[in-house]
Amino acid sequence: MLTTTQTIAWLNNFADKIETNKAYLNDLDTPIGDGDHGSNMVRGLTAVKATLADKSNADLTTVFKATALALISKVGGAAGPLYGTAFLEMAKASKDGVTDLGILLATALAGLKKRGGAATGDKTLVDVWRPVLTAVHADRLTSTVIKTAVERTKPMVAKKGRASYLGDRSIGHLDPGAVSSGYLFTALLETVVQ
Ligand code: ADP
Numbered sequence: 001m002l003t004t005t006q007t008i009a010w011l012n013n014f015a016d017k018i019e020t021n022k023a024y025l026n027d028l029d030t031p032i033g034d035g036d037h038g039s040n041m042v043r044g045l046t047a048v049k050a051t052l053a054d055k056s057n058a059d060l061t062t063v064f065k066a067t068a069l070a071l072i073s074k075v076g077g078a079a080g081p082l083y084g085t086a087f088l089e090m091a092k093a094s095k096d097g098v099t100d101l102g103i104l105l106a107t108a109l110a111g112l113k114k115r116g117g118a119a120t121g122d123k124t125l126v127d128v129w130r131p132v133l134t135a136v137h138a139d140r141l142t143s144t145v146i147k148t149a150v151e152r153t154k155p156m157v158a159k160k161g162r163a164s165y166l167g168d169r170s171i172g173h174l175d176p177g178a179v180s181s182g183y184l185f186t187a188l189l190e191t192v193v194q
């Protein structure tokens with residue numbers, strides 16, 4: 001059962017990792033995008049941190065919803081509505097009484113795929129979300145699972161987003177959104193999944 005305290009700790013940890021790696025995420029987005037993924041995510045996660053500062057007594061739905069709204073309004077770019085949708089779906093599911101992490105993440109991934117239209121192997125954040133979800137369901141989420149999923153985006157040809165304009169020239173680069181999702185799940189591992 002996922003609690004408000006755990007979720008706030010998870011998201012604050014994620015925000016810290018994004019802040020620390022802002023320049024790196026921008027650098028990853030430079031050869032296959034427009035060099036702003038780190039800046040976009042920092043803007044969003046700064047707003048998430050601010051909105052969660054007074055939510056320690058709120059319910060899980062409120063926490064997810066506030067997170068989603070901060071991400072949707074502040075990240076901008078392709079990643080904003082995608083991460084935003086993921087958290088909005090978790091807000092909806094938790095409102096229906098779901099507190100199981102695996103079910104919440106499955107709902108989030110379904111929303112993300114529906115919103116962005118990306119399939120597995122399209123070199124997007126979906127390529128990290130899907131294997132992580134499988135691992136969470138099997139109670140086997142480790143940092144290796146996350147790292148492997150992120151690394152696997154390197155040889156992929158981008159089929160969605162700006163990187164897809166490059167076709168085969170997107171090969172050999174990590175997907176920036178996959179890397180930021182790697183931080184999301186490393187933060188999850190450090191705060192929620194022991
Ligand atoms: P923008 O490309 O608009 O500048 P960002 O740089 O913040 O936005 O985010 C780029 C990331 O968004 C990519 O690395 C990829 O992981 C993700 N992305 C882009 N389009 C899609 C999509 N249709 N479905 C899933 N993820 C996507």
Ligand code: MG
Nearest residue numbers: 033034036037
């Ligand atoms: Mg970009």
Ligand code: MG
Nearest residue numbers: 034036077078
């Ligand atoms: Mg952009």
